[in-house]
Amino acid sequence: MTASLDPDAASPKGAQSLSRAVAVLRAVAGAPPLGARLADLVEATGLSKPTAHRLAAALVHERLLAYDPAARLYSLGAFFLSLGDRAGKAAAEMAAEAEPASVPSLYQRPEYRGEAIPLAHLLCDRHLPGKRSHPAMIHESVSGQTSELSFGRLADYSSRFARVLATIGIRKGDCVAVMLPKGVELIIAALAIWRIGAVYMPLFSTYSASAVNARLEASAVRAIVANRVLIERARKYIKPTTPVFLVEGDHINRIEGRVTQFWSSIYEAEPLTDAATYAENDPFMMTYSAKTVEPRYGLLTPVRALAEIEQYMRHGLDVRDEDVFWNMTDQGWEYGIFYGLVGPLLIGSSILFCDGPYDVSQGYRVLSKFRVTNLTAAPSQIRAWRRGDPSTASHQLALRVVTVGGEPLPRDIIAWVTQKLGVPLVNQYGHREAGMIVGMKHDPHDPRSLNRVSVGRVAPGFSLVVLDDNGVELDAGGEGLLAIHVRRSPLFWFRAYSKDEAATKARFRFGNAYYITGDTGHIDADGWVHYSGQASHAISMHKD
Template identity: 40%
Template sequence: MSNNVINQVDVSQLIQQYDEPISSVTDLLCDRHDGERVAFHYENANGVKKSFTYGELKHDSLLFANALKSLGVKKGSRVAVLLPKGPELIISVLAIWRLGGVHVPLFTAFGPQAIYYRVENSGADVIITDAANRSKLNGTTAGTDAIDPSKVKIITVDASEADGDLDYWTSFKNVQPLERNEVVTKDDLFVILYTSGTTGHPKGVQVPVYALAAFEGYMRFGLDVREGDVFWNMADPGWAYGLYYALIGPLLLGETFIVYNAPFSVANTIRVFQDYKVTNFAAAPTAYRSMRAEWDEVAGSVTEPLSLRVLSSAGEPLNHDVIRWAEKNLELPIYDHYGQTEQGMVINNHHHPSLQHTCKPGSMGQALPGFKATILNEQGEEVGPNVEGQIAIDTEQSPLFWFRGYYQNEEKTAERFLYGNRYYLTGDDSSYDEDGFFYFSGRNDDIISSAGYRIGPFEVESAIMEHVAVSETAVVGVPDERRGEVVKAYIVLKSKYSPSDELAKEIQLHVKGNLSAHEYPRIIEFVDALPKTPSGKIQRFLLRG
């Protein structure tokens, strides 16, 4: 039997799992697994280390699900979660999904403005957070609205009496386990995840239960996560790659994974590799670039051969020189992968033995089984090999395609299907060769890709505009050796203000505090005017040079 036939059989099996109703997403991610098996090893910056079994996750999430149920959470309820990587986050989402609820992820680097929009737009009526992030729900002096606790119930880890929130762990006391999970079908939503946009507010991607089939496809074909692997995806679950493939994916397979909540350092990364005998590792190119830059200083800490079998990269194109470094120093190539929030990973240099090939320099690989990727020209027509155009997914020949549109945003959804329902447009330009290997050219929008995060200029510009000194601003991404790109803001000041280093720092701190620590402009250039079209639209491509 050929590899192609084998893959078709495997894809059919993935699909068939969702033909009938399912006794909750949590049954698939937790309850069906061996309760004695370690689900994840947890570490944080304070030196706390603990391992959690699938049985412990089942016990705690059954209790917390009943606590949420007592607050009115039911099938379809939106529950926003503003928590760092850790057991509370994982227990919370498993409890939400037991009830058929919809998880609304909130990245912990978000400020009040970003949080408020997502909570309001999604219709979340419960927020789960911790003491470190609780103050962000109170709005800011700059005028960002506060979350109204009379409308949105707030559960806080280590809650303060002054806030009047329900304490997270106290909510477990004197609570019986949930008696019955809520049955769901493949079309029910279980996540609304917001992706950045260039010309408007963030868009809520509706993730149906059926997306689990595609997530499993990537875990098996793209990453080749096998029984017995210790898997570590460094991405944060507040974003797509981290949520889909650092949390949901390994839980779906019932394997053991790493949850590491501490600032990135190369030395600690190497230590975690050794301490937990990590076999399968995924990260953004930023992490690999940092490892390459600091390898001479940390190589001496590698006291025994590493257990690494698989290295993967996603979030932005991977430089080939970094791959060569890994082959020399880690004795493995790094495989580059491509995907989006709206559909997960779809084009990869696959690790699965039946799909492995010699990596071609500069290529992000071939289409994931279950997807057909192609290239369209400006007329919406498919083009042949070696012709540049926009990457599109042929939905009629992609049985794992799951995108259902943006939440309450038909206009933006329609932009993804400009040439009819058959082709989903990614907004990214590429070409492919005679063997079906795709080569990334660039984005045809203004999204900034920094350290694996996708940043939309609109939110950053909105935050900058709230500063009293700012008249106009435009935000772009500029090349950076470690992060791929960093945010640069061109700012026109009001007439009574003058450019200065002090003012630039003040604006940076303003954006950090009100929007997000990962989105603030690391570079600010004060200018007299911004380039615009005759209709008044800012021409960011001119600012990018």
């Protein structure tokens, strides 16, 4: 970047503002593939920092530029990306033709685009006219006690807790940690955080104290919502000024923070009537890789990811209005958060939570008691279920489909689900940075599907390609690096890791046109994806 972009050199009279805006556009167009920083714009244009920032913000508003708050980078917006990209347009048209007629092009939905997206409305309030008394959550305790939380009560309680958070100074963009097991408090806290435009940070129940404190420190958490068991793990981070909302329970040892009782604060507060809005690139969730103690691969999920989440709920998982849906995976994993918490709320489906440690007999009891028709689980959970007997009189199952995400399954597991349970098994793979992108349906009525060696086809809204070591796309059958073609993948939302430039560059090693999955394989002439190497290292929602 050079001073040759001086916006005031030979500018026509009265057109200085336009010339400056054009200079900013030129600076972004000439930036490195991942985008330009504000400092880069100042250097390239010679403008002051406030002026460059003001012009860039105006161009973002007009969608001539796009801004990623996680990476703090400006790039060309949707308007420019749509001009002259004939290959991308053709690919998108081909993808649309390949989609079933019943699957909407969710990436074109206006509610997930723009600068004023009412997240709490999308996840709760819009369902109230027809589902006020419908359960937003059904909770089953280990002892078999069932409780429900309606959409109406969720709206009321979350509005009150949002008022509590706002009163202590939590503002848009602030990070709030939630350390709670599956239950009513978790859903209320999450929705309250989104009502004020803040960032929800879930912490896995099995994290060690070191892992908890490292994540709290790295994300500069402003407040903590926890129960008495999990709050003990955060002692190192908590200072006398740290707001802590503690779910009422048994006595705990004294902690340093400003402790407030969760339910008491809700009952004493007035509802917050005005919900905050997000821009499509604003983050609403913060997570780190769950496999390491240190906070690695910080992922700020933007609101535009809702399009992929809804697509997967409706198409990948095939959740229908009449379904009883149960996502068994934990809320500490992205798969559990995306498709077990956010997804059901987004489409107005009930969340079914079952607390306590995993137990096969309890799993069968829940399936039978609630007549679950649509189940998604981790591979380890499906393997464990073979130890039980679903054919006994006490296990009258109503399953319609079973979905597994995370790793390829051996034939004996596939055969057990499709033949013993007698329902289709859908095995799907994805990245925490992208959601689910590849899937295979094993149908008990189609013997060919049980014998396929492929791991499936690419999901609508994504384009998967194979690259050689120089970043050149290979023809069908060519073995190489599997990558997401960004421009041809309107549902792909990841742009950068939080405060980790090296890890981001590794994902975009050939520029921002391709996201490198880290796996090798090939795609055959019929569009089936094949992975090389150990199957357990195929793309996974839990992968580092």
